[in-house]
Amino acid sequence: MFRRRPPLPTFPAGALLVGGAARDWLRGAVPKDFDWAVPDPAGAAHALATQLGGAVFPLDTERGYWRVSVPGGVQHDFVPLPQDVTADLLRRDFTVNALALTSGGAVLDPAGGQADLRARRLRMVAEKNLRSDPLRAWRAARFEVTLGLRMEPETERAVRAVAAELQAGRSALPAAERVRDEIHALLLHKDAAHGFLRLEDLGLLALTVPELREGLGVEQGGFHHLDVFRHGLEALHQLIARRPDAERALRWAALLHDVGKPRTRVVDPETGRLSFHGHEKVGADLTRHILTRLKLPVGDVRHASALVGAHMLPLPGTEREARRFVHRRRELLPELLSLMLADREAARGPRSTPESRHSYARGMERVLAALEEQPAPPPPLLSGTEIMALLGLPPGPRVGEAARALAEAAALGEVSTPAQARAFLLRWNGA
Structure with a gap:
């Protein structure tokens, strides 16, 4: 839990390092997000930006909040130094965040956060603090995973109570963007699958991705030994184990790849056999809906839903089929293979x-070999204008069909010169 503490950062004049940055320093971790309480936030922010070559901008001009982003993804936030530092710290969520450091290395710890860090304990400062901002319930689950802490019983009881009140509509849900940020901090951790299981246990998953819960208890049989819900968690775990650098869209796709199964489940009345036909299409639509609701960037939404929609594609049995597979799904590779595996x-x-398992691995190898052989699509052999002149076509969908057929033939190695391309298109058009 604790490592040798790094050197203290350079403190702005009269500043305190507060909250998570102080906690991380006490744990021996180098903070990436620094929270400073200073007498002059604007002056301190501009001075640091000049010193480090970062970008400075106001977060809240009325309250005097400023931010500096510096190279390497490090962020410094500056807020006014409170008149009563102790009272300010005691309004925070958890004792491990109710900490501050002076430039001399002295620790201000009015809630006993250092002892809780040593005990790997997550303890709320006060229940009213949790209720004042329900997002702190999600943060509690995230801290258990990312900091290796465990909620003490009263804090867990309060978190469950907050979740129950939100579910009953007695409290307002936090903004989707704030929930998304907590979920992403959890999703990008190596133990993300455990974190989602904890969200379910605390009653928070129903408030975040209720569609995932539809898979609870939905047995699958065949290749599967887990219900749909736990299979999704296991797929996320397997992905991270093999691809610890996997980006968030791919992680979402692993978690949600079978989210469409509960809505497509059919039992054959004669044999009792289960089927989930079309679950990948339903899952792609659900993924798009879920991630849009959580306010993810459009590019992430499209990529994750496309991966979910393609995860049931059969792997090729020959080198020629592998080249076709790569050509048709190039924009999803190699992430699609990571999801399928x-x-x-x-x-x-x-x-x-x-x-x-050996047969599946062999299909993977064929695709990887084809992708290595042709990492980028071949350049077009004929332009759209040339295709229209050759086939006597007006502008329209048929020209696009011809261009796509020619591109696939080139990717498969069937044509490699303009003359071969013309001969191919004449045969294709007359078929």
Whole structure:
């Protein structure tokens, strides 16, 4: 939990280092987000920006909040120094955040946060503080995972009570962007799967991604040994184990890849066999809806939903099929393969055998080899104008169809020169 403490950062004149930055320094971690309480926030922010070459801008001009972003993703926030520092610290969420450091290394700790850090204990400063900002319930779950702490019983009781009040509509939900940021801090951690299980246990998942909960108790059989909900968590775990650098859109896709199964579940009345036909399409639509609701960037929403929609594609059995696979799904590779492998490794049901696993691995190898052989699409052999002149076509959808057919033929190695391209299109158009 604790490492050798790094050197203290350079303090602005009269400043205190407060909150999470002070906590991280006490744990021996180098903070990436610095929170400073200073007599002159604007002056301190501009001085630091000049010193480090960062960008400075106001967060709240009325309250005097300023931010400096410096190279390397480090952020410094400046707020006015409170008249009563102790009272300000005691309004914070958890004791491990109710800490401040002076430039000389003295620790201000009115709530006993240092002892809680040593005990790996997450304890609220006061229940009224949690209730004043319900987002702190999500933060509690996130801190358990990212800081390796454990809620003490009264704090866990209060978190559950906040979740219950939100679910009952007696309290207002935090803004979606704030919840998203807490979820992303958890999702990007190596133990993200455990974190989502904890969200469910505390009653917070129903307020965040209720669609995931539809998979609770939905058995699958066949290759699967877990219900739909826990299979999604296991797929996320398998992805992170193999791709610790996986970006958030891919992590969301792993978690949500089977979110459409509960809504497509059909039981054959004669055989009792389960099927989930079309679950990838339903899942892609649900993923788009979920991530849009959480205010993710449009690019992340599109990428994650496209991955979910493609995760059931059969792997190629030949090198030629592998080249076609790469050509048609190039924009999703290699992330799609990482998702498919995580899905496969999370399934250990009765139909999962060494032979089936070897066959799956061989299909993966074919795709990777084809992608390595052709990492970028071949340049167009004919322009749209040339295609229209050759085939006597007016502008319209048929020209696009011809261009796509020609591009695939080039990717498969069937044509490689303009002359071959013309001959191919004449045959294609006459078919």
